[in-house]
Amino acid sequence: MQQSETTTRTLQQPAISKPLFITAAAATLLPVVSPPIALLLGILLAQTTGNPFARVTGKMTHWLLQLSVIGLGFGMNAHSALKAGKEGFLLTIASITCTLLLGWGLARLLKIDKHTGHLISSGTAICGGSAIAAIAPVVKANEKQMSVSLGIIFLLNSAALFLFPVLGHLFELSQTQFGLWSAIAIHDTSSVVGAASKYGDEALQVATMVKLSRALWIIPVALITSLLFRNGGSKIKIPWFIGIFVLAMLANTFLTLGNISHIMTSSAKTGLSLTLFLIGANLTREVLRSIGWKPLLLGILLWAFISASALMAILWLH
Incomplete structure (x- = not known):
């Protein structure tokens, strides 16, 4: 009987969910719909x-986020970005190192398999889903290990998008302080940009630049990972879109682009809203059920550590 009900629901669901999904996705393109x-x-x-286009939305999210980030480059100034990158450099090194070491220790303590533990630690330390996607083939992670790690990162990202702006105002953080904090403590670029854009334009510039410079640490972390897991022949995915983002930023700084900059940045922010909608749509009940409490606890503890330590460091330095 239960199987029959499940089959009936599965057959009936697309008729309702597909037009509803498309309508909701189109609604996120309207200016009144914010990223959160x-x-x-x-x-x-x-x-x-449910998500009737689950097979497609994962790839769409990946490409749409990269295009949105490139578009944001047309609204940034290279001189301001260089200053922001310098300010976040030491914090980036310290936070990545400490988070990876703590993640290794906690994973052993909680008896989580080393692949899942390392993926969650890397996602927390560097740039969320992008880091997991880059590190997974290096450690030869299976589909279950990847889905658990991504599920935890996206779940915590969702909470951060709502929580961080509130905490930023509570602690009376400046635009620069919040930009630094969100870039270091929020996992994924999409949620970093979403939270920072809600806080202010200056926070958005600082957060985007620091986060993207942080994403370049995927390369050395992947190389070290290949040595630790003895997978020297594994390929490392380099985040190529960061280079195009830098070119867009340089063009905006040194060339007269007129309305092109405004059009590109507006389109990028709209694309970001759609990206976040697709990320949320991928957090189905099946994904949430597959996570398990130990990996989730690891993700929460690492997130709490990097958030609290980064905040204290920023308040002390600024």
């Missing part, structure tokens, strides 16, 4: 009608 609302809308659909 877009994310919340995606999560709501994932928990109710």
